[in-house]
Amino acid sequence: MAPASVALHPPTTSFSFPAGAGGCSRPRFGPPASPARLAPVATSVVPRRLLLPAAAGVWDFISGGAGGAAAASLAVRRGMQLFRQGDVAGSMAEFDKAIEMDPRQKQYLWQRGLSLYYLDRFEEGAEQFRLDVAANPNDTEESIWCFLCEAQLYGIKEARKQFLEVGLDSRPVMREAYMLFKDGGDPEKLVTSFSSGTDGEVFYSSLYAGLYYESQKNAEKAKSHIVAACKSPYGSSAATGIYSERDHQHLSSGDDSGRSQPTDCNMAMGVLISSNGADCEDACSRILFVCRYV
Template sequence: MQYDQTLTPLLSRRLFLPSVSGIWNAITGGGGSYQEAIIAIRRGMSLFKQGDVAGSLVEFDKAIELDPRQKAYLWQRGLSLYYLDRFEEGAEQFRLDVAQNPNDTEESIWCFLCEAQLYGVDEARQRFLEVGRDSRPVMRESYGMFKDGGDPEKLVNAFLRGKEHEYFYASLYAGLYYESQNDKAAANRHIFAACQSPYGSRSDDYMAALAKVHCLCRDWSIN
């Protein structure tokens, strides 16, 4: 996962669909099932951004039925599973993704978030998926906080005057960290701040939509 390329120079995995099967598709001449799977993924992403998490999962699962190669790259499906409280399946999805992309910090964190709900924070930390060094300072700091324990307030303060996307991501992951600790009030405060931030309110980044979906799923008003 990377940031929205419309607001930063980094390319975003959220703006592209799984590519390895696409390369194979090009080599072998393509097929209707692959194209239909891509359409299903796009529908699923659109439904998720609209707040229809269950509907998004139906489309992601349909994509896998059409083209099983997609499953190993469907991090979007893992996010939907998390918000449907299907944590074991979510953790499995993120572990598959990290196996294909061993440098993806966010998928490692989301696997932890799923497993913290299943096993508790201590065991989830023992099972933590280690990945390569992230080029993004905010995600390096977030990764260290989830992996080793840390202070979410320090994370947010470190990027309070940083770039817009950095403050958004610091607030989002601070809130998610608090959720893993069952601190609902602090989770609410930081994820609400992520939603209301300039990046969170304007960006087409999938994670900006996720922050709003998080509030919807927790029955938090952001109006």
Template sequence: MAVAISQSSKLTISIASSFSNSSSSSSLSFSVIKPLSSSPFFTTTASRIHSHQTPFHSLSRRLFLPSVSGIWNALTGGDSYRESAMAIRRGMLLFRQGDVSGSLVEFDKAIELDPRQKAYLWQRGLSLYYLDRFEEGAEQFRLDVAQNPNDTEESIWCFLCEAQLYGADEARRRFLEVGRDPRPVMREAYNMFKDGGDPEKLVAQFSGNQAGEYFYASLYAGLYYESQNDPGSAKLHLLAACQSPYGQRSDDYMASLAKVHCLCRSWSSS
């Protein structure tokens, strides 16, 4: 089995499989596409997409790439798996465009088509958060962490859902501990949510670092303030995340999430 990832703006994964009793092969292609929108937070133009030859290096671990088990399911699961994967892509596209309700419809459709997807659908958990369905969102993130016990962001998002349900103190008592994140900014953010901390120190620590690190520090500082019921400070940092170079120009799904957050809260840069 071979997996090849291209370096173009369209992320393509080609999967070739051969078996000793068969000479046939199968291939699949997945694409991550950045949509266009008339929202003031979604101002990318077609010419800008084509002219931007050196996109920001993404710090996200939330890549829409198939795991080894996912590759096997793709090869053996038939039409239901392929249709489910397409529904996930449609859901991600709708979320990026600000249609959170529409994205959840597609993610739920993906689970109907292939129930195995539910334990991996962190995208669905994010949509549930922005629809104020916090109990379901926490359940989704707990399922995700059970499958991937090293995912820092799933742990944080579970906390964010449960802080809305039970308050920050109880959410911290229920905090999901995970393995060590390789990204310094996410290690610091994780410790801040887990133990309590100062979001301003987080942002200051990474303000002179890579653009992606500043973006993630601002994003999670804003989300931390939201969990503490401080909308003014949350707005300040979420808008800073959106307006950062990484937030404006990266294809990272979390850069889109920062824009969706501001859209859902009716915050604008003006």
């Protein structure tokens, strides 16, 4: 899920200013004026890829050496590449290695949370996404992914009780997706609402509708919407990373013997399919959107 990006902007909580703030005296007649409230403001997003280098730079300065942070950044890149190739377990090993070399990076490793999700390590995945949101309290995507992990653990109703609330996203489609996961609703309405929108809105609405159905364990509808996202103009662009780790039945059963081999279906799409030349729709029953790598 052009670089991956997150929204970095102030919390949207309204603040009341105390009487007489700024040294202004109140009139002696009439009731006191109601304190003004600040409306939530959606701000532009900041590239997520800037967070890790920035954190690493600060850690280098504090620790007096760039070796650990630089090596950790390389491990993160290797982990991303291994995930891209379908080696989710290998990607986890690299992400954990990065944390060993530079512990300060853990709170930014949303990639690790995605790997944990697809390894069915949902409790650890939820913990990772919660760390990410604690570091960036306006991260809509990670709030949703945390819910996806916890829905697998506790069910939708319980997961919704502890839903991570974040700041107002500047993207209308992500605001609607966020409310769908947070409060419930009809994912078909999300898709319909943005069917005439930009290529990105068409893509994201289909993707998150599919992920919502996955949280409800409706594999057929999840597959339908996620494949539609893959086949959209935005989804098939070279800038978008969408990957399938293995067929759904093998993910669900834990059987690794039927793991799909990484064969190109469409290089720009970045979808991994089985080596028998199967159509995309036969291999995309579980697809992972990994933000946007460049």
